[in-house]
Structures are given as structure tokens and as C-alpha cells.
Amino acid sequence: MKILVTGGAGFIGSAVIRHIIKNTQDSVINxxxxxxxxxxxxxxxxQDSDRYEFEHVDICNRAELDRVLAQHKPDAVMHLAAESHVDRSIDGPAEFIETNIVGTYTLLEAARQYWLKLSQNAQANFRFHHISTDEVYGDLEGTTDLFTETTSYEPSSPYSASKASSDHLVRAWLRTYGLPTVITNCSNNYGPYHFPEKLIPLVILNALEGKDLPIYGKGEQIRDWLYVEDHARALYKVVTEGEVGETYNIGGHNEKKNIEVVEAICHTLNELVPQSLDYKELITFVKDRPGHDIRYAIDAxxxxxxxxxxxxxxxxxxLKKTVEWYLANSEWCKRVQDGSYQRERLGT
Ligand SMILES: NC(=O)c1ccc[n+]([C@@H]2O[C@H](COP(=O)([O-])OP(=O)(O)OC[C@H]3O[C@@H](n4cnc5c(N)ncnc54)[C@H](O)[C@@H]3O)[C@@H](O)[C@H]2O)c1
Structure with a gap:
């Protein structure tokens, strides 16, 4: 297969591309x-594989999308490009509306026009796989329920509302136009190459520098954590074996309170990089995120x-693999923070 991956330079997209190039004979256009x-x-x-190519394109640019589709003739699209950080969506929702909603619409239309010109057989085999989040389902506060594929949508943040919107567009493009789509909704990912604005890499890097480890509210929020390479394997299974029109929830059966996650990181660091202090002493509690959902949990x-x-x-x-990766890749961390983001608090 030839797979067009949008957002392939991001955290999950890059894990998907590494997985495909290393473990299959498929080609990827990022x-x-x-x-x-x-x-x-x-x-x-x-990057040196002859089955990998890169296209520096914005998903809101219809002409460029048309060119890429016509030139590379993919058998499937895996759509991961998005603005992905809830705190940033609170500070500035506009880019989330633009990329996550307008961008997904633009990509759906470009894919549909491309798909219409395929042979009947190629049309039937084509897949548009939309990668989404469990945050579209809202908050499970006060229950022991799990999100299933039929849970109704109740997004809380500008980020999750924009992703919910894009999920609805994808379903409409199947129902109305017959574009063969499939959707996955996944829980919180963690692992290598995670931009250091997200909880786990932020805590690892701050701890190593002896900086405060900020925890929102009392750290009682519960998330269901999935290692990014497990997610990448699941996504490849869905794009190659998933049923058209279906939604698949993906999760790791790892419900943890944020405070437990941070303590687990401190524990791992105490073992791997012992210092005179216990890293837990760096934990500080800061004002909670506005509209912060209490609990997410996936039935996978x-x-x-x-x-x-x-x-x-x-x-x-x-978590051990993740901490070890950050210890071995401090140069990557320095370079991706290019001066514009210095692990400051966002989304207040
Ligand atoms: N990180 C998680 O825990 C998680 C969980 C479930 C679902 N998701 C979803 O998975 C997808 C990938 O998440 P991630 O954590 O890898 O995100 P990320 O922020 O690390 O990467 C997003 C990528 O998309 C690219 N991008 C952004 N706007 C673009 C545009 N207009 N045109 C083309 N490319 C653009 C960025 O350059 C970046 O490479 C997103 O759709 C996200 O909603 C993420």
C-alpha cells in the first residue's frame, strides 16, 4: 500500500511512520x-528509506492537497494533522478551528474528488482513516463507566469540540458521499518524541533540571494512558483491516490520576538518575485548567x-522506556524547543 499520513512529523504521526517503514513493505507520504x-x-x-517521502503542505491548502494526491496516488489516507494541545486551545482557539475543522473538511473534499476518479476496485479498497481522541466524549466524573464507540459526544474544551466537529464531518462524508471512512478515538498517549508541553515529558525534563513539577488542581484527574507505539500498531491494523464506517476506541487499560503519573516518573528517575533529593519534593500544585475534565476511560x-x-x-x-528515551535524547528536546516554548504554563 501507499499511505498518505498527515501530521507525520508530530508525536503520534511519526510513530506511525516509523512503524510502517520498519515493519511493513508499504510506502508513506508524510x-x-x-x-x-x-x-x-x-x-x-x-528518512532515507526509498519508501518514505515528505511533502511540506498545510491541510487547509486545497490546491496543494490536490497536487499531492494526484502525484502520489495513495491507497489510503491516515489523517493525524491537528492542533493537539488543550491548553493552547484555551489561549487561542482560532488555529484549532482552522486546522482541525476547516483543514479536515478541506482534506475530505480533496480526498473525495481524488477517490471519485479511481477505478471501481480502487474506490472500494480506498480508506480515509481519521485519527481522533477520547476527549470528544466529555467527562466521566463520578461514575465507573467507560467510553464505548456509542457514547454520545459532549466535548468540553475548544480542542475537543474541534475534534468532535471533525469526527462528525468524516461520518457525514461517508453517509452522504460514500467516501470509505473509518474513525479511531484514542486515550492519552505517551512515549518517545513527545513535545515537552505535555505532562509526561514536561515532568521528566523539569525534574532533571531541578525545576518545579506543576500539577493542575490536586492532581486528581484520571486519564487512561497508552504507549505511543501500541497506538501506532493499532492504527495500522485499523487502516488495513478495519471495517468501513466503523469507529474503534483505543486505550491502554491504564487509568491513573495525574498525581500518580508524576509520582511514578519521580520514582523511575530516583532509580535511574539518583540525586540527593527525592524528585517528589519538586511537586507543586498550581491553579487548575479551566473546564478540566475529571476522568476519561476507554473500553477498547x-x-x-x-x-x-x-x-x-x-x-x-x-514509562521506563519513555524516561530512558528522554535521558538519551536531550539534544532532540533542546532543538524542538527552538526558543519559542520554554515549558511555561499555558491555558490559564
Ligand atoms: N497525543 C495524544 O495523546 C492523542 C490522543 C488521541 C488522539 N490524538 C490525535 O492524534 C493526532 C496526532 O496527535 P499528536 O499528539 O501526534 O499531535 P502533535 O501536535 O504532536 O502533531 C501534530 C502534527 O500535525 C501537524 N500539523 C498541524 N497543523 C497542520 C496543518 N494545518 N497542516 C498540516 N499539518 C499540520 C504538525 O506540524 C504536527 O507535526 C491528532 O489528531 C490528535 O487529535 C492525540
């Missing part, structure tokens, strides 16, 4: 605008049963 969150360095391991039984996917990493093994 289409990315290279925002602050996109870094081609995350693709160093695969559908993808487990229907596509035989299961996460390989436990939270403990995945």
Missing part, C-alpha cells in the same frame, strides 16, 4: 505543515475482539 509541534528529526530513523474491547489488537506495554514498562 504531509505536514511543520508547526511548532512538527519535527522532521523524529523521522531520522526512516471492540478493537481487541474484532481486530485482535492489544497493547504490549504496561504503564510501568512504557
Amino acid at each position: 504531509l505536514d505543515k511543520l508547526t511548532y509541534a512538527g519535527n522532521l528529526e523524529s523521522l531520522k530513523e526512516v 474491547s471492540k478493537i481487541e475482539k474484532e481486530l485482535n489488537w492489544r497493547p504490549i506495554e504496561t504503564f510501568e514498562t512504557g
Whole structure:
């Protein structure tokens, strides 16, 4: 297969591309605008493969999308390009509306026009795989429920509302125009090449520099954590084996309070990089994020049963790998922070 991956220079997109190039015979076209969150360095391991190509394109640019589709003739699109950070969506929602909603619409239309010109057989085999988040389902506060594929949408933040909107567009393009789409909604990812504005890399890097480890509110929020390489394997299974029109929830069965995550990082660092202090002493509690959802939790039984996917990493093994990766890749961390983001608090 030839797969067009949007947002392939980001955290999850780059894991997907590394997975495909290393473990399959498929080719990848990485289409990315290279925002602050996109870094081609995350693709160093695969960039010399003759099955990998890069296109520096904004998904809002219809003419460029048409050119890329006509030139590369992909069999599938995996759509990961997005503005992805909730705090940034609170400070400035406009880019989230533009990329996540208008950009997804533009890509759907470009894909539909391209798809209409394919042979009947190629049309039937084509896939538009939209990668989304469990945050579209809203908050599970005060219950032991899990998000399933039929949970109704109740997004809370500008980020999750923009992703919910894009999910609806994708479903409409199948129902109205017959474009063969499939959607995945995944829980919080962690692992290598994660931009240091997100909780886990931020805490690792701050701890190593002896800086405060900021925890929103009391750290009681619960997220379900999935190692990014497990997510990448799931996404490849869905694009190659998933049923058209289906939604698959992806999660790691790792519900943790934020405070537990931070303490686990401190524990790992105490073992790997012992210092005179216990890293836990650096924990500080800061004002909570406005509208902060209390709990997300995924029921991933559908993808487990229907596509035989299961996460390989436990939270403990995945976290150890992640901390070790950040210890070995401080240069990557320095370079991706290019002076514009210095781990300051956003989204207040
Ligand atoms: N990170 C998570 O925990 C998580 C969980 C579930 C779902 N998701 C979804 O997975 C996808 C990828 O998330 P991520 O964490 O890798 O994000 P990321 O912020 O690390 O990467 C996003 C990538 O998209 C690119 N991009 C942004 N705007 C673009 C545009 N207009 N045109 C082309 N490229 C553009 C960026 O340059 C970057 O490479 C997103 O759609 C996100 O909503 C993320």
C-alpha cells in the first residue's frame, strides 16, 4: 500500500511512520505543515528509506492537497494533522478551528474528488482513516463507566469540540458521499518524541533540571494512558483491516490520576538518575485548567475482539522506556524547543 499520513512529523504521526517503514513493505507520504509541534528529526530513523517521502503542505491548502494526491496516488489516507494541545486551545482557539475543522473538511473534499476518479476496485479498497481522541466524549466524573464507540459526544474544551466537529464531518462524508471512512478515538498517549508541553515529558525534563513539577488542581484527574507505539500498531491494523464506517476506541487499560503519573516518573528517575533529593519534593500544585475534565476511560474491547489488537506495554514498562528515551535524547528536546516554548504554563 501507499499511505498518505498527515501530521507525520508530530508525536503520534511519526510513530506511525516509523512503524510502517520498519515493519511493513508499504510506502508513506508524510504531509505536514511543520508547526511548532512538527519535527522532521523524529523521522531520522526512516528518512532515507526509498519508501518514505515528505511533502511540506498545510491541510487547509486545497490546491496543494490536490497536487499531492494526484502525484502520489495513495491507497489510503491516515489523517493525524491537528492542533493537539488543550491548553493552547484555551489561549487561542482560532488555529484549532482552522486546522482541525476547516483543514479536515478541506482534506475530505480533496480526498473525495481524488477517490471519485479511481477505478471501481480502487474506490472500494480506498480508506480515509481519521485519527481522533477520547476527549470528544466529555467527562466521566463520578461514575465507573467507560467510553464505548456509542457514547454520545459532549466535548468540553475548544480542542475537543474541534475534534468532535471533525469526527462528525468524516461520518457525514461517508453517509452522504460514500467516501470509505473509518474513525479511531484514542486515550492519552505517551512515549518517545513527545513535545515537552505535555505532562509526561514536561515532568521528566523539569525534574532533571531541578525545576518545579506543576500539577493542575490536586492532581486528581484520571486519564487512561497508552504507549505511543501500541497506538501506532493499532492504527495500522485499523487502516488495513478495519471495517468501513466503523469507529474503534483505543486505550491502554491504564487509568491513573495525574498525581500518580508524576509520582511514578519521580520514582523511575530516583532509580535511574539518583540525586540527593527525592524528585517528589519538586511537586507543586498550581491553579487548575479551566473546564478540566475529571476522568476519561476507554473500553477498547471492540478493537481487541474484532481486530485482535492489544497493547504490549504496561504503564510501568512504557514509562521506563519513555524516561530512558528522554535521558538519551536531550539534544532532540533542546532543538524542538527552538526558543519559542520554554515549558511555561499555558491555558490559564
Ligand atoms: N497525543 C495524544 O495523546 C492523542 C490522543 C488521541 C488522539 N490524538 C490525535 O492524534 C493526532 C496526532 O496527535 P499528536 O499528539 O501526534 O499531535 P502533535 O501536535 O504532536 O502533531 C501534530 C502534527 O500535525 C501537524 N500539523 C498541524 N497543523 C497542520 C496543518 N494545518 N497542516 C498540516 N499539518 C499540520 C504538525 O506540524 C504536527 O507535526 C491528532 O489528531 C490528535 O487529535 C492525540
